[in-house]
Amino acid sequence: MKKIDVLVIGAGAAGLMCAIEAGKRGRSVVIVDHSAKPAEKIRISGGGRCNFTNLHASPENFISQNKRFCVSALKRYTQFDFIDLVNRHDIAWHEKTLGQLFCDESSFQIIDMLLDECDAANVELRLNTEISNIIRRDDAGFDVTTRTGAQWTCQSLVVACGGLSIPKIGATGFGYQIARQFGIDIVPTRAALVPLTFDPDMRADLGQLSGISVDAIVQCHKKQFREGLLFTHRGLSGPSILQISSYWDEGDAITVNLNPEEDAFDLLKSAKAESPKQAVHNVLSRILPNRLAQMITARHGLDRPIGETGDKALRLLATDVNQWSVMPQGSEGYRTAEVTLGGVDTNALSSKTMECRDVPGLYFIGEVVDVTGHLGGFNFQWAWSSGWSAGQVV
Ligand code: FDA
Numbered sequence: 001m002k003k004i005d006v007l008v009i010g011a012g013a014a015g016l017m018c019a020i021e022a023g024k025r026g027r028s029v030v031i032v033d034h035s036a037k038p039a040e041k042i043r044i045s046g047g048g049r050c051n052f053t054n055l056h057a058s059p060e061n062f063i064s065q066n067k068r069f070c071v072s073a074l075k076r077y078t079q080f081d082f083i084d085l086v087n088r089h090d091i092a093w094h095e096k097t098l099g100q101l102f103c104d105e106s107s108f109q110i111i112d113m114l115l116d117e118c119d120a121a122n123v124e125l126r127l128n129t130e131i132s133n134i135i136r137r138d139d140a141g142f143d144v145t146t147r148t149g150a151q152w153t154c155q156s157l158v159v160a161c162g163g164l165s166i167p168k169i170g171a172t173g174f175g176y177q178i179a180r181q182f183g184i185d186i187v188p189t190r191a192a193l194v195p196l197t198f199d200p201d202m203r204a205d206l207g208q209l210s211g212i213s214v215d216a217i218v219q220c221h222k223k224q225f226r227e228g229l230l231f232t233h234r235g236l237s238g239p240s241i242l243q244i245s246s247y248w249d250e251g252d253a254i255t256v257n258l259n260p261e262e263d264a265f266d267l268l269k270s271a272k273a274e275s276p277k278q279a280v281h282n283v284l285s286r287i288l289p290n291r292l293a294q295m296i297t298a299r300h301g302l303d304r305p306i307g308e309t310g311d312k313a314l315r316l317l318a319t320d321v322n323q324w325s326v327m328p329q330g331s332e333g334y335r336t337a338e339v340t341l342g343g344v345d346t347n348a349l350s351s352k353t354m355e356c357r358d359v360p361g362l363y364f365i366g367e368v369v370d371v372t373g374h375l376g377g378f379n380f381q382w383a384w385s386s387g388w389s390a391g392q393v394v
Pocket of ligand 1: 172376
């Protein structure tokens, strides 16, 4: 049984940040991961360039049963603190859109930076390591055993196992299992930042639009996002759809404005007056991609020239452009989701330190906690902020 100060489970964004901070304070830290490589999600993030934070990160960008929970950590370790760290490591970056910051070169630079910081802080990293048993000691701290029989006694145990999305690269529900072991509630989890799917009929109908993208406003439960929307073979994707998926539940319709810049009815009315011989889809294709314009017009059965098409029919058509009501059948699920909504109930945790109120020495950080960011670098910022906050006290 080796005695250490801190054992961190999960060498992802949050776990590495916490380990670095604890190591810098002189604590003896071991970080374990069951995967063969650390930080696999950082590697695949942002299309390989890691959208590592967002200039505009603030509590409004996060979803949680307790909206205020994230405030303290986000204030104590901000996006600008992380940008300083990136700058200190001479990693070139750029703002892509909406405050989203990406590496110019590769997400490996962020991983290397974190691993270098771990080295400098004397953090011991153990990969291919699965935990088989955790026991809380009577005096204080925890006894932790691995499947291969290694044992540690630690004062602080930090759970940074992430969420359920992308099991293929190592996501498990282990963090939730540990929470349950210690009587901590879990806010029900579901896939978020995920493409939405159509039922088979809609798929047969709209699947042919696959590959078309538009700038759209997508709305559900009074929440709306204006970003790109992409038609896929199975349904809808693109940033606006990923964003709204975090607010969408099975059985909900979403409303899509396929061209926020134009009122389709105004356009159709004036085209009818000015050039009545034009085909309706030709008029629509002035504001929508041609294939999409043809499909929407065909669905309304409007194959006469616009001058012979009644205003009522044009209004219905325009509604499908500016207020298209879609009922997704489901989502692509954890297989492709970027994050997991829900998780460890924040009521059980201190918002300043991430320590469990009823289990001193036990901490939960990062995505395993019921704090989920919007798309755009916010989830990593939560991982950095919550990891840093725990790292000051473990
Ligand atoms: P994370 O998942 O990073 O780390 C958890 C670690 O725990 C993993 O290394 C895992 O192997 C390990 N683990 C799991 N079970 C274990 C067990 N039983 N025993 C030991 N170890 C275990 N966010 C963002 O802000 N910007 C972006 O660009 C992107 N892009 C992106 C792309 C894709 C494809 C995905 C899937 C996700 C994103 N995200 C993102 C989200 C972001 O990756 C995510 O929110 C953070 O990685 C969460 O950090 P954590 O450290 O909490 O978990």
